[in-house]
Structure formats: structure tokens, C-alpha cells
Amino acid sequence: MTQALHSRPDVFDTVVVGAGVMGATTALFLARAGQKVALIDREDMFRAASGVNAGTLTLHMTRAQLIPHAIRGREMWLDSAEWLGEDVGALATPGLSMAFTEAEEELLRQRAHVRQEMGAPIEVLSAQEAIRIEPGVNPTLRAAAYCALDGHIPTYRVGGAYARALRQAGVTIIENSPVEGICPVTGGGYDVQMTGRAHPVRGRRIVLSTGAWLEKMLGWLGYDIPIRCLINQLVVTETLPPVMRSVLSIANGLLSLKQFANGSVLIGGGWQGEGNIHQGGTRVIPENLRGNVRLAQHVVPRLNEAQILRVWLGLESETPDAMPLIGALTPDDDAFVVGCVHSGFTSGPYMGRLLAERILGGDPDLGAFDPTRFSSLPATGTHP
Amino acid sequence: MSSPDFSPVTVIGGGIAGATSAIALSRHGFPVTLIDEQPVAGGQIFRAPSPYARRVVPPNHEFSGGDTLRQKLAASSVDVRFSTRVWGVSPTLTLDLLGPDGIDQLPAATLVVANGATERFLPFQGWTTPRIIGLAGASILMRNGGTLPGQSVVVAGSGPLLFSVAHQVLELGGRVVAIVDAGHRSDWLRLGAMLSLDPARLTQATSWMLRLRKAGIPIHHRAHISEAQETEAGLLLTVTEMDHPERRHLYAADAAACGYGLKPSTLITRTAGVHHRYDPIGGYLEPVTDNAGRTSRPDLYVTGDAAGVRGMAVARLRGLITAHAIAHDRGVISTETYETLTRTPLRQRRRLEAVSRRMLPLMNAGSAIPAHLQDDTIVCRCERVKAATLRSAIQAGAEDLNQLKAWTRCGMGPCQGRMCEDSARGLLAAACGKTPEEAGSFTARMPFFPLPLTAVTGDFTYSDIPLPKAAPL
Ligand SMILES: Cc1cc2nc3c(=O)[nH]c(=O)nc-3n(C[C@H](O)[C@H](O)[C@H](O)COP(=O)(O)OP(=O)(O)OC[C@H]3O[C@@H](n4cnc5c(N)ncnc54)[C@H](O)[C@@H]3O)c2cc1C
Numbered sequence: 016m017t018q019a020l021h022s023r024p025d026v027f028d029t030v031v032v033g034a035g036v037m038g039a040t041t042a043l044f045l046a047r048a049g050q051k052v053a054l055i056d057r058e059d060m061f062r063a064a065s066g067v068n069a070g071t072l073t074l075h076m077t078r079a080q081l082i083p084h085a086i087r088g089r090e091m092w093l094d095s096a097e098w099l100g101e102d103v104g105a106l107a108t109p110g111l112s113m114a115f116t117e118a119e120e121e122l123l124r125q126r127a128h129v130r131q132e133m134g135a136p137i138e139v140l141s142a143q144e145a146i147r148i149e150p151g152v153n154p155t156l157r158a159a160a161y162c163a164l165d166g167h168i169p170t171y172r173v174g175g176a177y178a179r180a181l182r183q184a185g186v187t188i189i190e191n192s193p194v195e196g197i198c199p200v201t202g203g204g205y206d207v208q209m210t211g212r213a214h215p216v217r218g219r220r221i222v223l224s225t226g227a228w229l230e231k232m233l234g235w236l237g238y239d240i241p242i243r244c245l246i247n248q249l250v251v252t253e254t255l256p257p258v259m260r261s262v263l264s265i266a267n268g269l270l271s272l273k274q275f276a277n278g279s280v281l282i283g284g285g286w287q288g289e290g291n292i293h294q295g296g297t298r299v300i301p302e303n304l305r306g307n308v309r310l311a312q313h314v315v316p317r318l319n320e321a322q323i324l325r326v327w328l329g330l331e332s333e334t335p336d337a338m339p340l341i342g343a344l345t346p347d348d349d350a351f352v353v354g355c356v357h358s359g360f361t362s363g364p365y366m367g368r369l370l371a372e373r374i375l376g377g378d379p380d381l382g383a384f385d386p387t388r389f390s391s392l393p394a395t396g397t398h399p
Numbered sequence: 400m401s402s403p404d405f406s407p408v409t410v411i412g413g414g415i416a417g418a419t420s421a422i423a424l425s426r427h428g429f430p431v432t433l434i435d436e437q438p439v440a441g442g443q444i445f446r447a448p449s450p451y452a453r454r455v456v457p458p459n460h461e462f463s464g465g466d467t468l469r470q471k472l473a474a475s476s477v478d479v480r481f482s483t484r485v486w487g488v489s490p491t492l493t494l495d496l497l498g499p500d501g502i503d504q505l506p507a508a509t510l511v512v513a514n515g516a517t518e519r520f521l522p523f524q525g526w527t528t529p530r531i532i533g534l535a536g537a538s539i540l541m542r543n544g545g546t547l548p549g550q551s552v553v554v555a556g557s558g559p560l561l562f563s564v565a566h567q568v569l570e571l572g573g574r575v576v577a578i579v580d581a582g583h584r585s586d587w588l589r590l591g592a593m594l595s596l597d598p599a600r601l602t603q604a605t606s607w608m609l610r611l612r613k614a615g616i617p618i619h620h621r622a623h624i625s626e627a628q629e630t631e632a633g634l635l636l637t638v639t640e641m642d643h644p645e646r647r648h649l650y651a652a653d654a655a656a657c658g659y660g661l662k663p664s665t666l667i668t669r670t671a672g673v674h675h676r677y678d679p680i681g682g683y684l685e686p687v688t689d690n691a692g693r694t695s696r697p698d699l700y701v702t703g704d705a706a707g708v709r710g711m712a713v714a715r716l717r718g719l720i721t722a723h724a725i726a727h728d729r730g731v732i733s734t735e736t737y738e739t740l741t742r743t744p745l746r747q748r749r750r751l752e753a754v755s756r757r758m759l760p761l762m763n764a765g766s767a768i769p770a771h772l773q774d775d776t777i778v779c780r781c782e783r784v785k786a787a788t789l790r791s792a793i794q795a796g797a798e799d800l801n802q803l804k805a806w807t808r809c810g811m812g813p814c815q816g817r818m819c820e821d822s823a824r825g826l827l828a829a830a831c832g833k834t835p836e837e838a839g840s841f842t843a844r845m846p847f848f849p850l851p852l853t854a855v856t857g858d859f860t861y862s863d864i865p866l867p868k869a870a871p872l
Contacts, residue, residue, distance in 0.1 A: 059802040066805050079872055115861055126872055155861075175806040178796040188796065253813055253849050268870035285870060296672070298489055299845060301504065302865070309856045309864050319856075322849035324813055337871040357871070 027053045027187070029374065030207050030218030032194045032232070035065035036360060037353045038224030039177045040367025041374075043099075046184035048375050053216050054186050055209065057193035057228075061174030064226050067329035068360045069249055069283040070170040071271045072105065074135040074162050075112045075264050077358040078337060079126075080383060082133040084369075088362035092168050098364075100180045103172045106276070110165025111140075111149055112264040113156045113314060120157045123266040127160040137162045151258045151315050165262045167273050170360070189216065197221060197235050203349065220349040222370065227292055227330040229340070229354050233386070236344050240389045242355060245331040246288040246297055250308060252321040254278030263314055270310050280321060282311040288328035297328040333357070334389070341370055341384035352386050404729040405429055409494065409507035411485055411667065413440035415711055416703020416718035417513030418468050421477045423722030424511075427731050431477045432505070434496065436484040440472050441465045485514075486846035488671050492699065495845070502854045509698045509729075511721060512668055512686075516661035516704040519683070519821050521556075521768045524776050525627035526657075530634060534560045534658030538567060547573040549653025553636050555579035555624045558660035558762035559604075566607045569614065576652040577617045579638050581659065582764035584620040590757045597754045599712065619648065623768055624657060641767070659821075660762025661708045666815065668694070668701055669843040677836035680756075681708060682763035682821070684840050690745070691724030692717060700725060708762070709755035716748040766835075769825025778826065779819040781812020789823060793830045800824055800839035813849045816841040 027050075031042045034056035042054040054060070072092055077085040091098060092105040112127075114120040127137045137160050145159035146152060152159075181188060192209035200206055206215035223232050230242040255278050263272040270284035286307040290297030304326060312318045332355045334340060339356040353370045356362055369379045405428055410421045413435030421433040433440070472479065480498060487495030492507045518535040525531075530549055532540070534556055537548045541564075551574040554565045565575045594601035611618070625639040625647075633653045640646040662683035669675060674687045674695040685707040686694050692702040702721040703714040720741050727737040772778065774787035784807050797803040800823060809823050810816030816823075820841050828838040 059797070059799055062802065062805065076870065122869065129872060171805055171808055171811075174802075175792055175795045175797065182796070190796075252852065267866060267868070269867055286867065296490065299487070301495070305855055305857075306865050308852060309859050310866070312852065312856050313861055313864065319853050321852040322813075323846055323852055323855065324849050325811070325844045326846065327844055 025051075025217070026204065027051050027216065027218045029053075029220050029222060030055065030205070030216055031222040031224060032197075032207060033223065033225035033228070033354075034060035034188070034190070035063055035224065035226050036061075036173070036177075036363030037065075037226070037356070037367050037370075038222060039065075039181060040364050041222055041224065041353055041370045042186050043177070043181055043184055044368050044371030045374060046181070046186045048371070052186045053189060053218065054181065055189045055192055055194055055207065055216065057191070059190050060188065061177060064329050064331050065360065065363070066170065066174055067249070067327060068170055069271055069281055070168040070360065071262055071273065071283070071358075072166040072168060072361045073110060073262060073264070073271065073358055074130060074137065074164055075110050075160065075262075076268050076271060077361060079129045079133045080338065081357060081362060082130060082135045084362040084365050085358060086134065086164060088365040089164060089166060091364040091368075092361075093166070095176065099176055100183065101176045103168060103176050104276075105166060105168040107164070107166040108261045108273075109148065110162045110262040110264065111145055111152070112160040112162075112266060112268075113145070113152065114158050114266045115153070115156055115313070117157070119266040123158060123160050126266065135162060136164060149259060149261055149263065151317055152263065153314055153316055160266075167262060167275070168360075169275060194225075194232070197232070203347070205350070220351065220374070222374070223344075223350070223352045224354055226354055227332040229332060229352065233344070233352065236350055238344065238386065238390055240340070240386070241335060243333045243335075244292050245285065245333060246290050246328050247283065247331055248286045248288050248299065248303060248307060248326065248328055250282040250304070250311075250326050251324050252280045252282070252318070253324050255280060255317075255321055258315055258317045265310065265314065270307075270314060272311050272314060279324070280311075280315075280318065282307060284310070290328065290330075292330055297330075299326050299328065331359075339366065339384045340386040341366060342373065342381045342386055344386055403731040405731070406508040406729075407432065408509045408511060408725060409434065409505065410511040410513060411435075411494070412513035412515055412703070412705070413437065413472075413479070413481070414513060414515050414703060414714065415464075415468065416515070416705075416714040416721075417511065418472050419715050419718030420511055420513060420702055420722045422471055422475045423719050424725060425476045427722065427726040429725070429729075429731075433472070433477050433479045434483050434485060434494070434505075435479070435481050438482050440469050440479070440481070484848065485667060486848060486850055488667055490672055492671065497850060497854055501857065502850075509725060510671075510700070511692070511725070512699065512701045512705050513703045513718065514664045514667060514705050516708050517664045517817055518658045519660050519662050519762075520657070520818050521623075521659050521765050521822050521825075522772065522776055522778055522819075523624050523626060524773055525629075527777055527780050528627050528629045528634065530654040531627055532654065532656055534564050534656050535661075537564050537656035541567045541571055545571065547571050548656055549633075550574060551576050551633075551652045551654075553577050553579065553624070553634075553650050553652045553655045555638075555655060555657040556659045557581040557764040558658075559758060560658060560660075562604070562607045562611065564656055565611055565616065569610065575611070575614065575616045576650050577619065577638065577648075578611070579619050579622050579624055580764070581623050581641065581768070582620060582761045586757075586761050586764075587620075590754070590761065593754050593757055596750050597712065600754065622648075623765060624655060627655060659765040661704065662821070663705050663707060665705070666843045666847045668699075668705070669840075670845065670847075671696060671699055673699055673701070675840075677840075678707065678759075679834070679836070680763065681759040682766050682835065683708075690720070691741075692721035693724065693728075708759065709752055710758065713748055713751050713755055716744045716751070719744050720748070766825060769822040770829030772822065772826060778822050779807075779809040779812065779816075781814055781818070782808040782810075784809040784819075786826060789826055790830060793827060798827070798831050798833070800827060801842055803827055804841055810841050815844065815847065
């Protein structure tokens with residue numbers, strides 16, 4: 016699928032660097048609108064956050080300000096057949112976020128309130144009501160926030176679906192080609208250089224969507240935005256008889272628990288592992304494995320019958336204000352970024368589509384995500 | 400010589416290589432911990448019969464060898480932790496263990512990995528039917544439990560285990576319906592000609608072959624089981640000749656035992672990050688080692704079949720040589736002493752390895768099978784992934800084994816891909832014209848086997864859980 020690149024480079028309308036959900040969606044909608052698009056990844060596509068995430072379509076764990084986007088993203092996943100070309104198996108379920116202590120109950124109520132204000136249909140239920148909805152939860156709970164609009168998606172089905180859609184839309188996919196430099200070209204556009212490839216790929220514009228690796232790349236364009244890299248832990252069990260039907264969480268957001276159609280239970284919630292994204296290699300912190308799994312077993316006591324099948328870690332990126340970076344990086348409107356979106360798998364298709372719309376000349380509201388908000392560079396300053 | 404460093408050594412695997420190494424290391428004066436998942440030492444070859452076995456395969460030199468090894472180990476100062484499995488390893492060589500008392504961690508200053516080999520399995524239409532088991536599994540059933548996999552058995556696959564298993568079936572009074580071997584008869588004859596270098600193997604092979612011949616058991620070379628059907632009378636097995644696919648033979652049997660040779664068990668070494676290479680002759684991934692078992696990772700040694708399948712006799716010598724190498728690397732013995740101690744073992748090993756290397760292509764004789772799997776054949780049993788699903792993911796652009804795993808779930812189940820890695824790799828390589836090495840290998844994940852959740856959680860109350868601070872709102 017990696018197209019041979021000739022010595023005289025083709026000029027793409029847009030070169031997208033980073034083939035996760037953000038970059039791939041942007042590329043897809045640009046190509047569908049008639050652009051000639053290249054999509055580059057350092058590895059195979061969809062192998063970073065977008066290939067290893069928990070697949071929770073959640074409003075409980077989304078940053079309040081991003082709730083409208085998450086609602087739209089969730090809808091897109093549920094109708095993936097419409098716009099992606101195949102049903103990737105997203106399932107709508109309710110979501111319950113639980114409180115076991117007085118302090119947690121207070122946090123729960125406060126957070127539910129803020130999210131309600133942002134449009135999430137969340138209501139706080141008594142313990143009895145929550146147990147009626149989810150009989151398997153620990154009866155010592157005090158209260159639960161209920162959201163009708165949660166769900167989950169079998170992440171593993173997404174990469175292949177995108178690969179087929181992108182190819183059909185005519186996107187040139189270049190895998191296993193780490194981008195190591197981006198040079199502005201006189202007369203406009205950029206040459207994108209990749210390790211192990213003699214010739215750069217030229218684009219009239221570029222989109223940076225390299226997730227946890229954005230910091231360095233933004234640096235090439237003169238931006239100095241410290242991006243924190245989270246190393247999220249996930250644990251999956253062997254298949255079990257049904258023990259839950261909704262997505263379960265706790266008040267402080269540090270648990271996500273659900274059972275897939277095949278019976279396996281996925282335990283997540285952002286407990287951290289250890290690692291260095293530049294050197295590669297991550298490792299499980301035993302206390303965090305124990306803590307995360309204890310929390311899951313506390314919430315659903317029947318998990319004591321489970322066997323842990325696999326533990327893995329994935330990288331997620333976060334800006335200093337924990338809000339996304341989406342928008343133009345240059346006054347010439349020829350370099351863009353999309354990334355650092357909290358719970359970004361849920362809203363990913365929507366965010367990617369918004370950026371494509373922006374690039375195609377539309378005017379979606381991206382004000383809160385403006386990448387220039389951290390820098391002294393004036394939004395309409397000179398070309399770096 | 401720098402001052403000797405007697406820091407402790409941890410050995411994983413109490414088979415011939417690991418136990419020999421552990422004993423020799425303790426004689427050099429190291430405190431040694433030996434970890435093995437079985438309740439007693441002996442590994443696969445020297446597996447002790449269960450006290451509850453109904454019948455036992457009559458003892459031969461292998462069993463007496465096992466008893467001697469166990470006695471030596473008991474008499475040594477080696478600290479043995481049996482019934483203990485390694486489920487994870489960190490880059491700093493801290494081992495995650497699951498033992499009779501739950502989970503535990505053990506930091507290893509020096510680690511010897513001697514966890515042996517795993518059977519390679521290649522699928523066929525209907526292989527998930529009950530009463531189809533691996534050759535190694537059948538052997539364990541018979542040696543350890545004295546139980547036949549069925550009264551009548553088709554023994555299929557490749558490599559010397561075919562004949563060993565057939566022999567065991569006969570010993571326990573069963574009937575071998577047919578032996579189906581993917582290897583060329585001429586390769587066996589060439590191997591036979593070399594066996595004078597390894598008299599123990601020669602005697603054994605001759606007695607097995609005479610017996611099988613006398614029993615009039617049909618032997619098909621360059622053939623494989625292509626289909627199994629369950630009937631009321633038992634299994635109906637189709638045997639297809641590899642060079643003439645139109646030539647088929649049907650056999651009815653109670654059970655089939657099928658396996659395609661051995662491959663090194665590499666979950667631990669892969670996770671520890673040592674360099675591996677793909678051995679195209681053996682058709683497997685092996686850690687890169689020098690002749691004493693040193694790897695790319697200082698303080699981590701691999702010995703026995705885990706460093707490349709060479710068989711029992713070589714495993715013992717390797718275990719010994721690795722122990723001496725550690726003593727040398729720690730400054731406990733001089734280079735001259737090392738050379739003196741290893742001269743004979745290295746010479747013996749060279750001779751035996753000439754035979755072992757001939758065995759590799761015979762074990763890997765089924766390598767062409769995965770390319771031709773029928774679309775509706777299940778490749779990954781754990782996740783029920785069929786060949787057609789793999790082919791359509793490959794078509795969509797999954798040209799690397801891990802991408803194929805990510806998109807289809809092939810290899811994500813409880814067996815960690817031990818069963819399907821070889822066939823998925825073979826199918827992928829054939830479909831995109833890559834070498835098996837280019838097709839890649841599954842990334843190993845912890846835990847190495849399904850871990851009871853309560854072993855991790857233990858007894859706790861809610862307030863014991865160190866809840867991280869709330870996620871940003
Ligand atoms: C373990 C885990 C669990 C999660 N669970 C959920 C959840 O349940 N629900 C939810 O909504 N969100 C979840 N998320 C968040 C979500 O996965 C991410 O927000 C989202 O996938 C980010 O998409 P992305 O495209 O920005 O980044 P990524 O998917 O990381 O894509 C970035 C791509 O850029 C490539 N790249 C990097 N450097 C270079 C280079 N130099 N040259 C070329 N390419 C490069 C990478 O290889 C990668 O493919 C989770 C994240 C993790 C890590």
C-alpha cells in the first residue's frame with residue numbers, strides 16, 4: 016500500500032503526519048472533498064493510542080467543555096456504516112459513575128452538575144436505583160451518576176475499516192516512515208522528510224496529528240508547548256459470563272469498566288505505567304496494576320472469578336490546560352494541528368471532520384482549541 | 400582477575416539445561432534460586448510420572464536420567480521454588496511470579512533462562528474437534544498420567560516426536576493407525592546416517608523403527624492431515640500428500656496427535672528485550688546467544704532449547720557451559736580454568752549439534768502448509784479467527800504480524816498466540832511475498848498466562864486502594 020515515491024515528488028494538497036483517528040479522519044474527509052492527500056505514519060497506521068485504547072464512548076470521563084464534541088463523535092461511531100463505509104460494532108449502553116464515600120458522592124454530584132450544564136444527560140441516582148440498572152455492582156455504593164449516552168466500541172475493528180475507507184477515497188498511505196523534518200518550500204508548502212526515504216513528500220499544506228509525539232514536531236514550527244505524555248494502563252480478562260451491561264466508572268474518573276460482547280471485561284481508567292516515549296518501551300508499575308484491578312473488583316465483586324489475560328500500556332497526550340490543539344499554526348493557513356484531545360477516541364471522528372471542514376474553507380468554532388493560545392507568537396504573526 | 404562476585408543467580412526452568420546449570424552454579428559457590436512451574440524438576444524429557452498414573456511407560460534411560468538429576472538437585476544447595484510460574488519480567492530483570500502462595504516479585508541480579516521449547520502447531524480443517532491434541536500434549540498425557548489419548552491414534556506432524564509418541568502409544572497397548580510425516584523420507588535417511596555421532600539416539604531410533612515396522616504401521620512422508628471430521632464412530636482423518644494434493648488417504652481413529660516440531664519459548668526473553676533472530680532453517684525466532692548462552696543483555700543468559708532447539712543431550716552440555724561462563728564473567732574462575740572446564744563439553748556438544756541441526760529441517764517440514772490453508776479453517780482457536788479473516792485484513796493493508804493481530808484478534812487469546820503465531824506468520828508471508836522474518840513476530844504481553852485476578856488483588860478494603868487524584872473536569 017506504500018506507494019513508490021518518484022524522484023520528482025508529486026505535490027499533495029495536504030500531507031497528514033500521524034495516522035491515528037485524528038489524522039486519518041482529517042485525511043479521509045479532505046480526500047472525499049477532492050483533495051490529493053498523503054497520510055504518513057512512523058509505524059503501521061492505528062497502532063498508537065488509536066489502536067490500543069479502551070474504546071469507551073464516554074461522557075462521564077470527558078472534559079466538560081468537550082461534551083458537545085463527544086456527543087457528536089459518539090453518534091458518528093454509532094453510524095460508522097454511513098460515513099466510514101462499514102459498521103465497526105459500536106454499542107450504545109448506559110454509563111454509571113459511582114461513589115462509595117461521602118467525599119466521592121460530593122465530587123460525583125458536583126461533576127454531574129457541571130457536565131449537565133454542558134449538555135450531558137446525566138442524573139444522580141440512589142444506590143437502589145443504580146443497583147436496579149446494574150445488579151452486579153457492589154451494594155455498598157452510596158450514589159451513582161447515570162448517563163444514557165455512553166457505550167463502547169471494539170477498537171480493534173477500527174484500523175482496518177479506516178484503511179479500506181482511506182484507500183477507497185484515494186488517500187496515499189505511507190507507513191513505517193517516521194517524519195524527521197519539515198521544510199518550508201519557497202513559493203509555499205512543505206517538504207516532509209522521512210527516515211529511510213531518500214525523497215521528501217511535498218504538500219501545499221501539512222497537518223500534524225502525531226498524538227503523544229506532537230511536542231517535538233510543533234517545535235519545528237516554532238511552537239514551544241509542553242505536552243505531557245500519559246502512559247495509560249489497560250487490563251483485559253478472559254471471557255466471563257455476563258457480569259455487567261453498562262459502562263462503569265467512579266466519581267473521580269479513574270476507572271472504566273465494561274464487558275464486551277465476547278464476554279471479556281476491560282479494566283481501564285488512566286492508571287499510569289512507566290516509560291519514555293522517545294526511547295520507546297513502557298512497563299507496568301505493579302502497584303498500579305494492583306490498585307486498578309482492586310478498584311474494578313470492588314465495583315463489580317464478581318470479577319473475583321476472572322483471570323487476567325493481558326495488561327498493556329498506551330500513550331496519550333495532554334496540553335498544559337488539558338484542552339485540545341486544533342487549528343492553524345501559521346498565518347498562511349498552510350500548517351495545522353489536531354491532537355491532545357481528552358477521551359479523544361470518542362470525539363476523534365468529529366474533531367477530524369471539523370479540522371477538514373476548516374481546511375476546506377469552512378468556519379467551525381475551534382476557538383477554545385487554538386494552538387496559538389500558549390505561545391507569545393501572535394496568531395497572525397510571521398512565518399516561523 | 401577482578402575480585403569474585405558471588406551475587407545470587409536465578410534460573411528459570413528445572414529441565415535438563417536449567418537444573419544442570421543450577422547445580423553447577425551452586426558448586427561454583429553462587430546462591431542459586433531455581434524456579435519451575437512443575438511440582439518437581441525434570442522438564443519435558445525427564446518429566447516424572449504422576450503418583451496417580453494408571454499405568455506408566457516402562458522406564459528407559461530418560462527416566463533414570465531424570466531421577467539422577469532430581470537426586471543431585473536435592474543434594475545441592477540450590478533453593479528450588481517449584482509450582483511457581485513466571486508471568487512477567489521487567490527490563491531490570493525483576494520477575495513476576497505466581498506460586499502456591501500467590502504473586503510475588505523476585506529481583507534477579509543474574510538470570511539464566513532455561514524455559515525450553517514449545518510445540519509448533521499448524522492448523523487444518525476441523526482441528527478444533529475434540530480428541531485432536533498436540534504431540535507434546537499426548538506425550539505428557541502418556542508419560543505423566545499413563546493415559547492414552549485414544550485406543551487408536553493417528554500420529555501426525557513432523558520431527559522425531561512423531562516416532563516417540565507412536566512408540567509410547569504402543570507401550571501403553573494402544574494402536575497406531577498411521578504415522579503422517581511432513582518430512583522427506585530421504586531427510587530421515589540422511590539423519591540416520593549421522594546418528595553414529597550420537598549413539599544414544601541411534602539405539603533408541605533403531606529400536607523404535609523396528610517396532611513400528613514390525614507392527615505394520617503405515618508411514619506417509621511428505622503428507623499432512625488436511626481435514627478431520629467427527630463421526631459417530633470417531634474421527635475421520637484425511638491425509639493429503641503434499642507434492643500430489645490429489646492423492647488422499649482416509650483413516651478412522653479415536654484420536655489424532657499432531658505437532659510440527661519444537662520452537663524456543665521466547666516470551667520471557669522477548670519481554671526482557673534481548674535481541675532475537677529468525678532462524679530460517681528451524682523456522683522460529685530464537686534469542687541471539689554466543690556459545691555459552693550470553694545475550695545482548697548483560698546478566699541475562701539463555702541456555703538449553705530456549706536458545707535454539709538442539710535436544711536433550713546438548714541441553715545438558717549447554718547448561719554446564721553457561722554455568723561455567725557465569726562463574727568466569729563474575730570473576731570466580733580464570734579464563735584458563737574456564738577453558739579447561741569447557742573443553743570437553745564444547746567438543747561433545749559440537750559433535751551432537753551436527754545431528755541436532757539435521758533435525759531442524761525435519762521439525763520444520765510443515766513450513767509450506769500455512770500458505771495453503773482453506774479460507775474457513777480456524778487459525779486462532781482462542782479468538783476463533785479463520786484464514787479468510789486474516790486474508791481480508793492483509794488485503795486491507797495489514798502486512799505485519801502485529802497489525803494483523805491488532806485488526807483480527809488473531810493471537811490475542813489466552814494462549815498468547817503460541818498456537819497460531821507460526822501459521823499466521825506463514826500465511827501472511829505467503830500472501831504478501833515476504834520472508835517469515837519480514838512478516839514479524841507477535842509482541843509479547845504480560846501476563847504470560849492467564850492470571851487469577853484475585854492473585855493480584857489479594858485481601859483488601861476500599862481504603863487500601865491508592866486512588867490517584869481526580870482526572871481534570
Ligand atoms: C490506553 C488508552 C486508553 C484510552 N481509552 C480511551 C477511551 O476509552 N475512550 C476515549 O474516548 N479515548 C480513550 N483514549 C484516548 C484516545 O485513544 C486518544 O485520544 C486518541 O486515540 C488520540 O488519537 P490521535 O490520532 O491524536 O493519536 P494517536 O492515535 O496516538 O496517533 C498518532 C500517530 O502519529 C504517529 N507518529 C508519531 N510520530 C510520528 C512521526 N515522527 N512521523 C510519522 N508519524 C508519527 C504515531 O505512530 C501514531 O500512529 C485512550 C488512550 C489510551 C492510551
